[in-house]
Amino acid sequence: MNIWVVLLSVLFVLVEGVVSKKAGGGGGVNIWPMPVSVSYGHQSVFMSKDFKLKTEGSNYKDASCILKDGFSRFLDVVSLAHVIEGDFSKFNASTILQGLNVVISSQDDELQYGVDESYKLLVPSPQNPALAHLEAKTVYGALHGLQTFSQLCQFNFSSRVIEVSKTPWTITDQPRFSFRGLLIDTSRHYQPLPTLKKVIDSMAYAKLNVFHWHIVDTQSFPLEIPSYPKLWDGAYSIQERYTVADAAEIICSETRINVLAELDVPGHALSWGRGYPSLWPSKDCQQPLDVSNEFSFKVIDGILSDFSKIFKFKFVHLGGDEVDTSCWKLTPHVSKWLEKRGMNETQAYEYFVLRAQKIALSHGYEIVNWEETFNNFGDKLNPKTVVHNWLGGGVAQKVVAAGLRCIVSNQDKWYLDHLDALWPDFYMNEPLTNITDPKQQKLVIGGEVCMWGETVDTSDIEQTIWPRAAAAAERLWTPYDNLAKDPVKVIGRLTNFRCLLNRRGVAAAPLIGLGRSAPVEPGSCYAQ
């Protein structure tokens, strides 16, 4: 793996000149992730100081201000890095872009899995060159179009305004996979609200669309559960907690993104017992949750009932990984219960997971489970299960052959806490490896990079996520044929994206080095 560290350092020396020149907006298409199709010219237009949103010909009413807020964020990010002070009276009027016309055909703006995310962007509009033109089926496609547009905008140091060079641009785009996730773990370390909101904002820059919230685990239970308020006793401290209103704030954060809430059962649940000790099989066996106790399932039902009021995503994640059942057998009352039912521990694990699945289904959710559930009793899983791969490669192949859906997160390539997994590893990890049947390919709904929280708090979360998550984001968004077959080919463009993140105040780390490495020496952002 570490050969990449050496190799990339050498490559940067070789390509430094090229990359640095490009930094100013020179040759090449600097859009990340790369769209389906892009064409451009050799003109320039400049954004008016009074750049306006128009919606002529659009069917969409924007009652919840999703488009309006998205446009306002667009204006913010393109003008963050420098003071815009150009004198527009000196410009040739024909080079000034007065605004953006957004045409959305669908009136529906429910954010849900599988929503149409396609868009088409023309800068300027051939019909009206004073405007840029963005069209999309849904407002969510339009939001992606705004992200792409923001990457075409660059401060021009001569005119002191925002320039879009290489016009006319014609970009059509849509994602390859419908599920493009980032997992954040708020149990190993509590992540304050501003931290989570900033990460969610930055996800949109890379067109990731699912925030997988690994809310609770062994170490702490930070989220308020009105049905079982003492679960909150499992928080690290009084301050390190989320109210229901805080959770709603994350879900309804301005950057609209799907939130996949996780309840990792029956393992990874020790913290539940701090408030309700009867969930522990015994003082010496504090997880997995007590399979023999009806209260365990009552609490799961209560939590999922509360979840269903705020987490409106089609899926809920029920975990099911790393279940070490050995202490069940060592606990007399659990052991007796197993005996009575003629179950061994593996069967009890299966019983637990399937019963939790039924509870989730009863609350209207489809289910995501970590791959161990499939590996152990795949044929028993509810057909609405999406299997979440993590242990290694080759799992998706088996899952889709069994007719189930799959999300890819193999830890050797897509776990962000693996600091020795470098961005080329993230970039080259192909979810459809060895899956050739188009029907089976469709069952791989996407993938997810995972930011486990053992060594990650507000102080280092952003640089551990970026730029590596961006490398995976292109793999998940861009058509296979447009992806680089050799990651060296995208160094310049990915470097540009990381510098763009930095200009937007996101602490994306250098490309050289292990995950979250500090820059090793002085130098331009475009050469590190």
Next chain:
Amino acid sequence: MNIWVVLLSVLFVLVEGVVSKKAGGGGGVNIWPMPVSVSYGHQSVFMSKDFKLKTEGSNYKDASCILKDGFSRFLDVVSLAHVIEGDFSKFNASTILQGLNVVISSQDDELQYGVDESYKLLVPSPQNPALAHLEAKTVYGALHGLQTFSQLCQFNFSSRVIEVSKTPWTITDQPRFSFRGLLIDTSRHYQPLPTLKKVIDSMAYAKLNVFHWHIVDTQSFPLEIPSYPKLWDGAYSIQERYTVADAAEIICSETRINVLAELDVPGHALSWGRGYPSLWPSKDCQQPLDVSNEFSFKVIDGILSDFSKIFKFKFVHLGGDEVDTSCWKLTPHVSKWLEKRGMNETQAYEYFVLRAQKIALSHGYEIVNWEETFNNFGDKLNPKTVVHNWLGGGVAQKVVAAGLRCIVSNQDKWYLDHLDALWPDFYMNEPLTNITDPKQQKLVIGGEVCMWGETVDTSDIEQTIWPRAAAAAERLWTPYDNLAKDPVKVIGRLTNFRCLLNRRGVAAAPLIGLGRSAPVEPGSCYAQ
């Protein structure tokens, strides 16, 4: 040094219970830096949803909205971490704080070195218990009072509103030193505007008051200089530049803070010659600046003239450190020039520094110079010089004995890029060591922690600065008698401050470990 790493880890285990309990707002005064005097009671008040700024009895007009903006930032930071959703109809009216009355006696709001920074804060006001009361000589004292007030505010998870517990509070406060700085180096790495603005915001949280901008150095020249526009050619890339308007934006950032601009001459100036090669003695000798060339001084004059239009701080920093004059002698025309004037290189270095000082004085500045200038020709320095210590301890003592003013930044304790200088080192570094004469003590105007940029960009600047800079900030603000004599005594309070920074979205690193270390394992913020 590393004994601290071990010791602190052990201490955290020992005090963890205590610290975690305190985290909720329990015992102790959790204000950082510690004020001059604090008294408190055992009541609680709750901030009204419609908490208002009042200025009854104040002489200050706030024409530039300094107070109004500060109050608005105060409201933002106290409500960032959780959604405020309390039902005020359920509260006892006498426990609701309706607003803050700010009484400022001076109408003048010029931000300058030595401005009165004292304040007095009463929560609630004895005269009108529905209000808190803040009085100050100047608006800058009032801004500090707002920072202190913000640290008394904490989200209450029962009532879901902001609580100020332990009222009534009576706090009187003023800084021990008038110069409390943080150096940021934008030459080794370009730091984008949002990065700089966020760091400046966070400085105010710790009551630091001087942003020392080490703008240019050997590696790059990012700032626009209208008088000599080609100096900008020394930037790393087109995008990695600041316009004059960008600089003005930093200076006038909402968090009003003094900006000490540095022009480090004659060494550390290689990048100047990219645009004006004649500033280089030769192709093989690219720094120090050519002492024999009048153009060198013309350019310095031009830069300082441009500086004086935007950098209104009383002082400008002229560098003067690490001047390796050896290649002057090896350059024939410089060598000839030296010979003609009967100067050796050390005399030429002195000649350069003193001439630069005169230019700065002619533009109305007093001067800061790094300590080598004092060490080499201290008796020749203009009496308006402030000597900036960095090489080690014991320098301030000599400087003030010579009647000059001094700023302390000894690298072994106050250089943030020294990752093995831990927060207890920062905390215990006493600027007045061995200076007993009160007259001489007054000549130590303060100190500065230095964030040299060799391995620091947007990805790691915040966690390299915090929490260590906070430890120095208390040393510089708090009266000597209130400072802990043993840093172990402040672990709980400093931990609380670092968690407060995290809650405000500032990437402050754990207290355990070397500078900018990641958390080593899962755990509460209050135990790391």
